[in-house]
Amino acid sequence: MSYEPSVHELNRRRLRRRLRWRSSLIASLVTVSVFAVLVIGVVSSPGWPSVREYFFSGFHARESFPEIARGFLKNIALFLMAEPLILVLGLAVALARQARSPWLTPVRVLAVIYTDLFRGIPTILLVLLLGFGVPALGLSGVPNSLFFWALVALVLSYGAYVAEVFRAGIESIHPSQVASAQALGLTRGQTMRYVVVPQAVRRVVPPLLNDFVSLQKDTALVLVVGIFDAVNAAQDYSNYNFNDTAIVVVACFFIVLTIPLARLTDWLQRRVAERERSGAR
């Protein structure tokens, strides 16, 4: 027998549709008006014509664009190289702090010192120290490219943060999970590898991605040692042309880079959750 919704249900569905319509209408109207008021407020302010010329000049945007884009490739290169290195370093340090074997005590102590020290030093100082300091030592067999040492500084600085994120994830796994892995005869290492870390990593994806958004922006810090990245290029243009539009342009570059990353995180998160819930492998 086929199912026919009752008249009552049909009426209810119509009503639901109407209510949905009404809320979308209200949402659009309110949003448009708020933004309109904001834009009008800014545009009608007395200083707007000069601000527009100084920060939003179409001419200067076009002129500065190629140089900034070229510089931005450096930011992207730094970011793409640093990210996997940071993940590996962070996880390794977090695991070292969990080690219980007496043989690994020095490793554990080193891991603690590393996180304490490198989380404490402002990233900009690390870039300066490593970028100028290490090449100045004149050591043989050590690369003395500025780019290399700026990359090392970023990796060391963010590695310490990411290690703490992983550690928080590892420690958030309930002790009963460890107990049942041990009851099955797994070693501490196997318990970490097959039971704790896989669950911890799933949990820390959002805070990790947050750190990576921050890293994308901090690639701009390498300009302090004179690397000609996007921000350096923009500053250069502004100083030369007495116009700050280039700064706005470079800001847009960073926004365009970070938004997809945020969307990607959400999507990954949802997929993992769905897979675990649906029971697919």
Add this chain to the structure above:
Amino acid sequence: MTVLEVTGLRKSYADKVVLRDVDLAVDAHDVVCLIGASGSGKSTLLRCLNLLEKIDDGVIAFEGEEVSDPRVDPRRVRQRMGMVFQAYNLFPHLSVLDNCTLAPRRVHGVPRQDAEQRARELLARCGLAEKAEVHPDRLSGGQQQRAALVRALCTAPTLLLLDEITAALDPELVGEVLQIVGELAADGTTMVVATHEMAFAREVATRVCFLDEGRIVEQGTPEAIFTAPREERTRQFLRRVLPG
């Protein structure tokens, strides 16, 4: 043959003594049921047997070897002693099948195919053939607990420790789990079972131990304990938990 022999076991947390003077012998094919009020020390005793807790005095001998010696690697002992917890503790990121094959593959070095074949047989026996590919949170409580039982059985342990495995289940799901434990007992599996299910203890146990404030006050056959308990404390406890 004696599988497990405990003598003079004592366990305390800080200055709170939780187990004292516990003597317990478990022979092959025995089903020893631990009964007693909440907080009497049943879980602690099982955790001590599994070497999940350090003991404060006494000796635990498993298959003729003193395993309470600090030089003994607990993992070697746990490879032959399965344990199932009240809260199932399945690994949520692994499918039921992977939960069951993790220890055989990683600890016992069984090839993947053999481990999966054995796990599927046992899952089928416990009515979970359809659920092998599924993650644990898609199972009902009773199914999760049965999966946890299979996980413990996959390594073919000489001794199985069960800690109130039906206590977290809805009443209508208790039967399906206990039925499997009953079948295991009938097959001659050696078990130490902490339980609140008196009917189950009466039917399946070869010996019942009544714990009170960390002591085994009385132990004997189910008939002896349930129909003619010697100790007043046992009588009081049974009056509270048995209907009628």
